Amino acid sequence: MKIKEIVVVEGKDDTVAIKRAIDADTIETNGSAISEETIERIRLAQKIRGVIVFTDPDYPGEKIRKIIAESVPGCKHAFVKKTDARHQSGKGIGVEHASPEAIRTALKDAYVMKEEINELITKEDLLTAGLIGGKNAKQRRERLGNLLKIGYTNGKQLHKRLMAFQISKEAFASAWKQVIQEEQDG
Template identity: 65%
Template structure:
């Protein structure tokens, strides 16, 4: 599988794993200390070939993703779930621990940022669905993130990603319905 865009990852081990999964070039951020030179490199890559952000499904990975989104608009995003990125012996979490199949699936389920996003799902919709506040909110957001391929988020991030990736009301409602049905099984 040949990828035209350049994939942004956190480190060398991630690059090695990506190259096992697909034929692609990478830019390494060298962890969460992403600097101006790296952002400039990502900006140039976005202008010439396009960029896919594939960071670890943890706080530092999400921080890197957010910094890139704020500084380099229009990137594509691929998401791994935490369960897909845990080391075999349970020590470590990251892209480098994901299977080749999971990396390929994440890259096939890309989400593209929209430069002028329109809010289709309101904050109140998320509250009414029990995705913000309440005892099941976190587990519902986790499952919704898997179904919509937007990764795990807190409530505020969920609202932002639904808008940023232009998830339609219909897509949201179908995924939410599945989440709620799974709770009652």
């Protein structure tokens, strides 16, 4: 299977993992200090073929994602779950550790961040749902991010990400209900 868009990853190991999973071209950022030259290559790729940003589910990966989103609007964003991106030894998290199936799923479910943002879900909704503060908030956010395919965020970033991807109240409510049901069953 070949994808049209160019996938932006952090490094060579990520490129190898992507190519193991799918026929795709990549651009490597070589870390979070993205050069202006790399940003220009991403802009050109976005104009010609489209771009999917696929960075590690950690702080540096989120930093890279933010820089690209601000510099090159309209890119799609793919997220891999932390559990799917963990090295077998338990040390290290990255796209390069994800299985081909997890990579294919993440790329298939890529979202486009919206520039004009409507507040569909409020911060009060997040507080009421127990996603900000409270005993199980971190685990709930992680599970919610996986269900909505928007990745894990801290409490402050969750609202921004839900707005950026224009997650509907219905999709949010459905995922939240599943999170709560899993807690009760667990």
